[in-house]
Amino acid sequence: MAETTDPFVRFQGIQKSYDGETLVVKDLWLDIAKGEFLTLLGPSGSGKTTCLMMLAGFETPTHGDIILDRTPINTVPPHRRGIGMVFQNYALFPHMSVAENVGYPLKVRGVGRADARDRVRRALDMVELGALGSRRPAQLSGGQQQRVALARALVFEPSLVLLDEPLGALDKTLREQMQYELKHIHETLGVTMVYVTHDQSEALTMSDRIAVFNDGVIQQLDQPSMLYEHPGNAFVAQFIGENNKLMGRVEDVAGDRCRVRADSGDLVEALAIRASGLGERTLMSLRPERVSVNPPPGSMPNVFDAEVLELIYLGDHLRSRMRVCGQTDFIVKVPNWAGHVHLRPGEHLTVGWHVEDCRALDA
Structure with missing residues (x-):
């Protein structure tokens, strides 16, 4: 990221405490470039999800500022931030059809009916569910429901999409398939994505960069290959691979x-x-x-x-x-x-x- 280019997202000296004593996030400084796929990776309780919730607006920093596209957003409510969100449990409305679920963000934004219909169709086609718009969520598989949630997050063309362990409920084969589909959608749309997971294989597969969290602190921030080949401390070495x-x-x-x-x-x-x-x-x-195994004599020092x-x-x-x-x-x-x-x-x-x-x- 060029030093002369302002980051699209900036965490500026962020701290977060729920009880006024223990810091869940400790003095976080993090820049995210426009169009980047950044993964926040770490074990449970490391602070990664709290960072995502603060960016979404569901939590408020105890100290510091969050900047989105050069605008401080600490006091901006979630629905005014223009951020798409995908949750692990999908959070779909069971009484609405697939098309109605995807179109809901457009409805609350007052988008005209004809324009909304076109956008919903494009969003469902993008996740290969164009033929299932009339079905209810209960009639879909877990992978299909996750695609609906992704289409809903993208339908209003946000500049930033947050994904909170969205593949955690899927089986191994489907999870791996969705990893590649998410990566493809990101590359096609160029939207900025911030992804939270504790699964290192997901992080290595999809990310431009990975921020490895532990105890509320980023241990290392780097490209996947650099994290794997050149871990900076014992925690990163043991957590990645x-x-x-x-x-x-x-x-x-x-x-x-x-x-x-x-x-x-x-x-x-x-x-x-x-x-x-x-x-x-x-x-x-x-x-x-x-x-x-059995290296030739003299070929290695160890x-x-x-x-x-x-x-x-x-x-x-x-x-x-x-x-x-x-x-x-x-x-x-x-x-x-x-x-x-x-x-x-x-x-x-x-x-x-x-x-x-x-x-x-x-x-």
Whole structure:
């Protein structure tokens, strides 16, 4: 985002407390660009949904300002903000038809009947429900109801759409299908979307950027690939994707690299991301797919003895739990090809990884 361009949405020093003592959101500064798909990701109670509700107008900040398109909106009621909203429970009117549900935002805005009819038709066609306008919500599947809720949020052409865990009630297959459809709609319309979820796969699939929340604070704000490949602290590393954790103490630091004496006594070379002081505790983070089985001698600086404890067949790869560096929960994702499918529990071998794939973070 260019520094000379005003953000479309700005959270400016936002704090939120419900009891006057405990801050649910702590000094939030966040800019969202026009047309961006930003996901607020984090565990329950991390503050992400509270931020969305403050932007929607259903909650009021305890301190700070929310700016929408250069206009402060703290005191603007929800219905005057011009924001589309999609909830997890759909919030459809059961006594209205699909078309009436979608057209409701136009009715309360006084849009003429003919214009409203055209807009409803376009919105339903966009979510591929054009033939179901006369049905009631109870006659639709969960995925269809979610599409109706999305069409209703988009029908009045808002510049900002907020989505509060909208796919949480769907089954896995339908949820994945809807992720791609949402992404496609976003790319087609160019509308700004702010999406709340605790599901990291949803966030990685759809987002331009992800703000990872914990304890009311953004831990890291970045593109999906950067969050996965370059987590900035131990919380982000463990929350985004699967990670092996090796605890130890820093023995040496040279530039951006360090050597860590693992609790098992093994010496591990890693990138010094959050480990700078000699003797300090650190958590080393390593993705399971970055671990090689029986690497050629001299090909990697980190090579250790391992024992296969458990194997799970997952089609395109084997998920192997091994004993490595004293850890019995060390996971290695082994590609399913002829050289690897013969691993057996109890087998002894070596595993290795590059320095660039092992990150020494906060303990």
